Amino acid sequence: MGKKTIRVSDFSGTVLRPDDEAVRVVVLEHPDLVAGPVQLDATPTEIENIDDAALDVAVVEIHDQHGGGEPRRVVLTASEFDAMATDMPMAQLLKTAERVRPPKARRGPEKIDYGTIEHAGKPHRGRVTEDEALLVRERLDEVNKRLADAGLRQIDPADPEHAERYGFPVAS
Template sequence: MGQKIIRFSDLTGTHVENDDDLVRIVVRQHPDLEDGPVEIEALGGELTAVEELALDLVTIELHRPGADEPETVVLEAEAFDRLASATPMAEVLRGAKKVACPIPSQTAVPAGAKERVNYASLEHAGRPHKGRTTDAEKQLVRQHLDRINERLAAEGVRTIDLGNAEHVVRYGLEALARERGVTLG
Protein backbone atom coordinates (compact mmCIF):
# COMPACT_ATOMS: atom_id res chain seq x y z
CA MET A 1 0.00 0.00 0.00
CA GLY A 2 1.31 3.46 -0.86
CA GLN A 3 0.89 6.75 0.89
CA LYS A 4 0.38 10.18 -0.55
CA ILE A 5 1.29 13.29 1.38
CA ILE A 6 -0.66 16.38 0.47
CA ARG A 7 1.09 19.62 1.41
CA PHE A 8 -0.30 23.10 1.79
CA SER A 9 1.25 26.54 2.17
CA ASP A 10 1.30 27.62 5.81
CA LEU A 11 0.56 31.19 4.69
CA THR A 12 -2.38 30.76 2.34
CA GLY A 13 -3.47 27.14 2.61
CA THR A 14 -2.84 26.73 -1.13
CA HIS A 15 -2.25 23.14 -2.26
CA VAL A 16 1.42 22.49 -3.15
CA GLU A 17 1.72 20.63 -6.45
CA ASN A 18 5.53 20.46 -6.49
CA ASP A 19 7.75 20.35 -3.37
CA ASP A 20 10.43 22.26 -5.29
CA ASP A 21 8.11 25.30 -5.22
CA LEU A 22 8.21 25.45 -1.41
CA VAL A 23 10.31 28.01 0.42
CA ARG A 24 11.34 27.28 4.01
CA ILE A 25 10.82 30.33 6.24
CA VAL A 26 12.38 30.57 9.70
CA VAL A 27 10.61 33.12 11.89
CA ARG A 28 13.15 34.26 14.48
CA GLN A 29 11.27 37.19 16.04
CA HIS A 30 7.59 38.07 16.10
CA PRO A 31 5.39 39.58 18.83
CA ASP A 32 3.30 36.36 18.96
CA LEU A 33 6.33 34.04 19.06
CA GLU A 34 6.73 32.66 22.57
CA ASP A 35 9.04 29.65 22.47
CA GLY A 36 11.85 30.63 20.13
CA PRO A 37 12.20 30.39 16.35
CA VAL A 38 9.73 28.37 14.27
CA GLU A 39 9.72 27.08 10.71
CA ILE A 40 6.91 27.44 8.19
CA GLU A 41 6.65 26.81 4.44
CA ALA A 42 5.11 28.81 1.63
CA LEU A 43 5.04 28.79 -2.12
CA GLY A 44 7.73 30.94 -3.70
CA GLY A 45 5.12 32.95 -5.58
CA GLU A 46 3.50 33.97 -2.29
CA LEU A 47 6.71 35.68 -1.24
CA THR A 48 7.29 37.97 -4.23
CA ALA A 49 6.22 41.03 -2.22
CA VAL A 50 8.60 40.24 0.66
CA GLU A 51 11.48 42.21 -0.84
CA GLU A 52 9.17 45.16 -1.51
CA LEU A 53 7.85 45.05 2.06
CA ALA A 54 11.28 44.58 3.64
CA LEU A 55 12.56 47.39 5.83
CA ASP A 56 16.09 48.74 5.97
CA LEU A 57 16.92 47.97 9.58
CA VAL A 58 19.84 48.78 11.83
CA THR A 59 20.80 46.63 14.81
CA ILE A 60 22.72 48.40 17.54
CA GLU A 61 23.98 47.48 20.98
CA LEU A 62 23.71 49.92 23.85
CA HIS A 63 26.47 49.36 26.40
CA ARG A 64 25.20 51.35 29.39
CA PRO A 65 27.43 52.05 32.39
CA GLY A 66 26.80 49.53 35.15
CA ALA A 67 24.76 47.18 32.96
CA ASP A 68 25.76 43.51 32.98
CA GLU A 69 24.97 42.99 29.31
CA PRO A 70 24.41 45.24 26.31
CA GLU A 71 20.88 46.00 25.18
CA THR A 72 20.19 45.12 21.53
CA VAL A 73 17.89 47.51 19.67
CA VAL A 74 16.57 47.13 16.12
CA LEU A 75 15.24 50.21 14.38
CA GLU A 76 14.63 51.51 10.90
CA ALA A 77 17.76 52.85 9.21
CA GLU A 78 16.02 56.14 8.44
CA ALA A 79 15.19 56.71 12.12
CA PHE A 80 18.75 55.81 13.14
CA ASP A 81 20.19 58.16 10.51
CA ARG A 82 18.15 61.04 11.97
CA LEU A 83 20.02 60.65 15.28
CA ALA A 84 23.09 62.17 13.63
CA SER A 85 22.29 65.88 13.54
CA ALA A 86 25.74 67.47 13.11
CA THR A 87 27.08 65.19 10.36
CA PRO A 88 25.32 62.74 8.01
CA MET A 89 25.23 59.21 9.45
CA ALA A 90 27.16 57.77 6.50
CA GLU A 91 30.03 60.11 7.37
CA VAL A 92 29.79 59.29 11.09
CA LEU A 93 30.00 55.57 10.29
CA ARG A 94 32.96 56.00 7.90
CA GLY A 95 34.93 57.78 10.63
CA ALA A 96 33.90 55.43 13.44
CA LYS A 97 36.27 53.13 15.28
CA LYS A 98 36.11 49.50 14.11
CA VAL A 99 34.97 46.92 16.65
CA ALA A 100 37.45 44.10 16.85
CA CYS A 101 36.01 40.61 16.67
CA PRO A 102 37.63 38.59 19.42
CA ILE A 103 39.88 35.79 18.29
CA PRO A 104 39.84 32.58 20.34
CA SER A 105 43.05 33.37 22.23
CA GLN A 106 41.59 36.74 23.30
CA THR A 107 38.45 35.17 24.76
CA ALA A 108 40.31 33.34 27.53
CA VAL A 109 39.81 34.99 30.91
CA PRO A 110 43.13 36.06 32.48
CA ALA A 111 43.91 34.62 35.92
CA GLY A 112 42.30 36.75 38.61
CA ALA A 113 39.98 38.50 36.16
CA LYS A 114 36.28 38.56 36.98
CA GLU A 115 34.32 36.33 34.60
CA ARG A 116 31.07 37.77 33.23
CA VAL A 117 28.01 35.74 34.09
CA ASN A 118 25.72 34.81 31.21
CA TYR A 119 22.23 35.11 32.67
CA ALA A 120 20.81 33.94 29.35
CA SER A 121 21.91 30.38 30.16
CA LEU A 122 20.06 27.73 32.15
CA GLU A 123 23.00 27.67 34.56
CA HIS A 124 22.48 31.32 35.63
CA ALA A 125 18.99 32.42 34.45
CA GLY A 126 16.77 33.80 37.19
CA ARG A 127 19.55 34.68 39.62
CA PRO A 128 19.17 38.13 41.17
CA HIS A 129 21.45 40.60 39.41
CA LYS A 130 21.83 44.30 38.78
CA GLY A 131 21.11 45.69 35.37
CA ARG A 132 18.68 44.82 32.63
CA THR A 133 17.09 41.41 32.27
CA THR A 134 17.65 40.43 28.63
CA ASP A 135 14.93 39.01 26.40
CA ALA A 136 16.93 35.76 26.20
CA GLU A 137 16.92 35.40 30.00
CA LYS A 138 13.20 36.21 30.18
CA GLN A 139 12.45 33.57 27.57
CA LEU A 140 14.49 30.94 29.43
CA VAL A 141 12.70 31.74 32.69
CA ARG A 142 9.28 31.55 30.99
CA GLN A 143 10.12 28.21 29.37
CA HIS A 144 11.86 26.57 32.33
CA LEU A 145 10.49 28.33 35.45
CA ASP A 146 10.08 25.21 37.58
CA ARG A 147 13.51 23.86 36.66
CA ILE A 148 15.15 27.24 37.33
CA ASN A 149 13.36 27.58 40.68
CA GLU A 150 14.60 24.11 41.69
CA ARG A 151 18.18 25.16 40.88
CA LEU A 152 17.81 28.48 42.71
CA ALA A 153 16.40 26.76 45.80
CA ALA A 154 19.23 24.21 45.76
CA GLU A 155 21.71 27.11 45.58
CA GLY A 156 20.02 28.85 48.52
CA VAL A 157 19.00 31.80 46.33
CA ARG A 158 15.54 33.37 46.27
CA THR A 159 13.20 31.65 43.82
CA ILE A 160 11.05 33.40 41.23
CA ASP A 161 7.57 33.88 42.69
CA LEU A 162 4.59 34.22 40.35
CA GLY A 163 2.82 36.03 43.19
CA ASN A 164 5.55 38.69 43.29
CA ALA A 165 4.64 41.51 40.88
CA GLU A 166 8.27 42.60 40.54
CA HIS A 167 9.33 39.08 39.48
CA VAL A 168 6.40 38.76 37.07
CA VAL A 169 7.24 42.07 35.37
CA ARG A 170 11.02 41.49 35.36
CA TYR A 171 10.72 38.13 33.59
CA GLY A 172 7.54 38.75 31.55
CA LEU A 173 5.57 36.07 33.40
CA GLU A 174 2.12 37.66 33.18
CA ALA A 175 0.67 34.94 30.91
CA LEU A 176 2.18 32.13 33.00
CA ALA A 177 0.81 33.65 36.22
CA ARG A 178 -2.68 33.84 34.67
CA GLU A 179 -2.34 30.29 33.32
CA ARG A 180 -1.47 28.99 36.78
CA GLY A 181 -4.26 31.01 38.42
CA VAL A 182 -1.99 33.34 40.39
CA THR A 183 -3.45 36.78 41.07
CA LEU A 184 -1.15 39.67 41.79
CA GLY A 185 -1.97 41.88 44.75
Protein backbone atom coordinates in the same frame (compact mmCIF):
# COMPACT_ATOMS: atom_id res chain seq x y z
CA MET B 1 -1.59 0.59 4.55
CA GLY B 2 0.38 3.52 3.20
CA LYS B 3 0.88 7.10 4.27
CA LYS B 4 0.37 10.17 2.17
CA THR B 5 2.06 13.45 2.95
CA ILE B 6 0.33 16.62 1.89
CA ARG B 7 2.32 19.85 1.84
CA VAL B 8 0.44 23.02 2.70
CA SER B 9 1.50 26.66 2.64
CA ASP B 10 1.80 27.91 6.21
CA PHE B 11 0.80 31.39 5.04
CA SER B 12 -2.42 30.63 3.18
CA GLY B 13 -3.28 27.00 3.85
CA THR B 14 -3.09 26.32 0.10
CA VAL B 15 -2.43 22.65 -0.66
CA LEU B 16 0.74 22.24 -2.69
CA ARG B 17 0.78 19.62 -5.41
CA PRO B 18 3.80 17.28 -5.57
CA ASP B 19 5.21 19.20 -8.57
CA ASP B 20 4.64 22.67 -6.99
CA GLU B 21 7.67 24.59 -5.82
CA ALA B 22 7.74 25.35 -2.11
CA VAL B 23 9.83 28.10 -0.55
CA ARG B 24 11.24 27.72 2.92
CA VAL B 25 11.06 30.92 5.00
CA VAL B 26 13.11 30.95 8.20
CA VAL B 27 11.90 33.46 10.78
CA LEU B 28 14.92 34.54 12.82
CA GLU B 29 13.39 37.34 14.88
CA HIS B 30 9.81 38.40 15.54
CA PRO B 31 8.13 39.89 18.62
CA ASP B 32 5.93 36.77 18.95
CA LEU B 33 8.80 34.31 18.45
CA VAL B 34 9.64 32.83 21.84
CA ALA B 35 11.66 29.66 21.36
CA GLY B 36 14.17 30.53 18.64
CA PRO B 37 13.99 30.45 14.83
CA VAL B 38 11.19 28.59 13.02
CA GLN B 39 10.59 27.65 9.40
CA LEU B 40 7.48 28.16 7.34
CA ASP B 41 6.51 26.82 3.92
CA ALA B 42 5.14 29.17 1.28
CA THR B 43 4.53 29.33 -2.42
CA PRO B 44 6.79 31.54 -4.54
CA THR B 45 3.89 33.87 -5.35
CA GLU B 46 3.11 34.37 -1.65
CA ILE B 47 6.56 35.82 -1.00
CA GLU B 48 7.36 37.41 -4.37
CA ASN B 49 6.90 40.94 -2.97
CA ILE B 50 8.79 40.35 0.27
CA ASP B 51 11.89 42.18 -0.97
CA ASP B 52 9.76 45.21 -1.91
CA ALA B 53 8.32 45.27 1.61
CA ALA B 54 11.73 45.07 3.27
CA LEU B 55 12.72 48.04 5.41
CA ASP B 56 16.04 49.81 5.60
CA VAL B 57 16.83 49.31 9.26
CA ALA B 58 19.63 49.83 11.70
CA VAL B 59 20.21 47.13 14.28
CA VAL B 60 22.13 48.44 17.29
CA GLU B 61 23.23 47.13 20.66
CA ILE B 62 22.88 49.40 23.66
CA HIS B 63 25.38 48.74 26.46
CA ASP B 64 24.07 50.43 29.61
CA GLN B 65 22.76 49.59 33.10
CA HIS B 66 19.40 48.29 31.82
CA GLY B 67 19.04 44.52 31.55
CA GLY B 68 21.51 43.66 34.29
CA GLY B 69 24.57 44.57 32.27
CA GLU B 70 23.56 42.57 29.19
CA PRO B 71 23.39 44.58 25.95
CA ARG B 72 19.96 45.35 24.48
CA ARG B 73 19.37 44.87 20.76
CA VAL B 74 17.23 47.56 19.14
CA VAL B 75 15.93 47.64 15.57
CA LEU B 76 14.84 50.97 14.13
CA THR B 77 14.43 52.43 10.68
CA ALA B 78 17.64 53.67 9.15
CA SER B 79 16.15 57.16 8.75
CA GLU B 80 15.28 57.32 12.47
CA PHE B 81 18.80 56.25 13.36
CA ASP B 82 20.36 58.67 10.85
CA ALA B 83 18.41 61.55 12.42
CA MET B 84 20.19 60.93 15.73
CA ALA B 85 23.45 62.25 14.26
CA THR B 86 23.31 66.03 14.56
CA ASP B 87 26.99 67.00 14.25
CA MET B 88 27.70 65.30 10.90
CA PRO B 89 25.80 63.00 8.53
CA MET B 90 25.43 59.43 9.80
CA ALA B 91 27.14 58.01 6.69
CA GLN B 92 30.27 60.05 7.46
CA LEU B 93 30.07 59.21 11.17
CA LEU B 94 29.90 55.48 10.44
CA LYS B 95 32.93 55.67 8.11
CA THR B 96 35.12 57.31 10.77
CA ALA B 97 33.81 55.52 13.88
CA GLU B 98 36.00 53.11 15.86
CA ARG B 99 35.66 49.53 14.64
CA VAL B 100 34.37 46.88 17.03
CA ARG B 101 36.47 43.77 16.97
CA PRO B 102 34.53 40.52 17.12
CA PRO B 103 35.33 38.33 20.12
CA LYS B 104 38.29 36.06 19.51
CA ALA B 105 37.29 32.62 18.36
CA ARG B 106 38.14 29.87 20.77
CA ARG B 107 40.97 27.68 19.62
CA GLY B 108 39.33 24.32 20.11
CA PRO B 109 38.21 22.57 23.23
CA GLU B 110 38.98 23.90 26.68
CA LYS B 111 42.25 22.77 28.18
CA ILE B 112 41.84 19.82 30.53
CA ASP B 113 43.37 20.17 33.99
CA TYR B 114 44.85 16.75 34.73
CA GLY B 115 45.78 18.01 38.19
CA THR B 116 42.17 17.51 39.34
CA ILE B 117 40.68 14.26 40.60
CA GLU B 118 38.19 14.39 37.71
CA HIS B 119 40.96 14.01 35.09
CA ALA B 120 44.05 12.74 36.95
CA GLY B 121 45.53 9.62 35.39
CA LYS B 122 43.73 9.90 32.04
CA PRO B 123 46.04 9.08 29.15
CA HIS B 124 47.47 12.24 27.58
CA ARG B 125 50.53 13.28 25.62
CA GLY B 126 51.60 16.12 27.87
CA ARG B 127 53.95 16.03 30.81
CA VAL B 128 52.49 14.79 34.10
CA THR B 129 52.49 17.63 36.62
CA GLU B 130 53.39 17.07 40.26
CA ASP B 131 49.73 17.79 41.18
CA GLU B 132 48.52 15.01 38.88
CA ALA B 133 51.19 12.54 40.03
CA LEU B 134 50.40 13.25 43.70
CA LEU B 135 46.66 12.72 43.15
CA VAL B 136 47.33 9.44 41.33
CA ARG B 137 49.68 8.18 44.08
CA GLU B 138 47.44 9.23 47.00
CA ARG B 139 44.08 8.20 45.47
CA LEU B 140 45.06 5.37 43.14
CA ASP B 141 41.99 3.20 43.85
CA GLU B 142 39.61 6.10 43.14
CA VAL B 143 41.50 7.11 39.98
CA ASN B 144 41.58 3.51 38.68
CA LYS B 145 37.86 3.02 39.35
CA ARG B 146 37.06 6.19 37.38
CA LEU B 147 39.37 5.10 34.55
CA ALA B 148 37.82 1.60 34.45
CA ASP B 149 34.28 3.06 34.46
CA ALA B 150 35.28 5.20 31.47
CA GLY B 151 36.76 2.20 29.64
CA LEU B 152 40.31 3.59 29.88
CA ARG B 153 43.50 1.78 30.85
CA GLN B 154 44.18 1.64 34.59
CA ILE B 155 47.39 2.70 36.28
CA ASP B 156 49.63 -0.11 37.53
CA PRO B 157 52.36 1.02 39.97
CA ALA B 158 54.32 -2.15 39.11
CA ASP B 159 54.48 -1.13 35.44
CA PRO B 160 57.87 0.62 35.02
CA GLU B 161 56.40 3.19 32.59
CA HIS B 162 53.54 4.06 34.97
CA ALA B 163 55.89 4.07 37.97
CA GLU B 164 58.16 6.59 36.27
CA ARG B 165 55.32 8.71 34.90
CA TYR B 166 53.47 9.06 38.23
CA GLY B 167 56.42 8.82 40.65
CA PHE B 168 55.77 5.41 42.19
CA PRO B 169 58.77 3.72 43.82
CA VAL B 170 60.50 1.42 41.35
CA ALA B 171 60.93 -2.18 42.56
CA SER B 172 64.49 -3.38 42.23
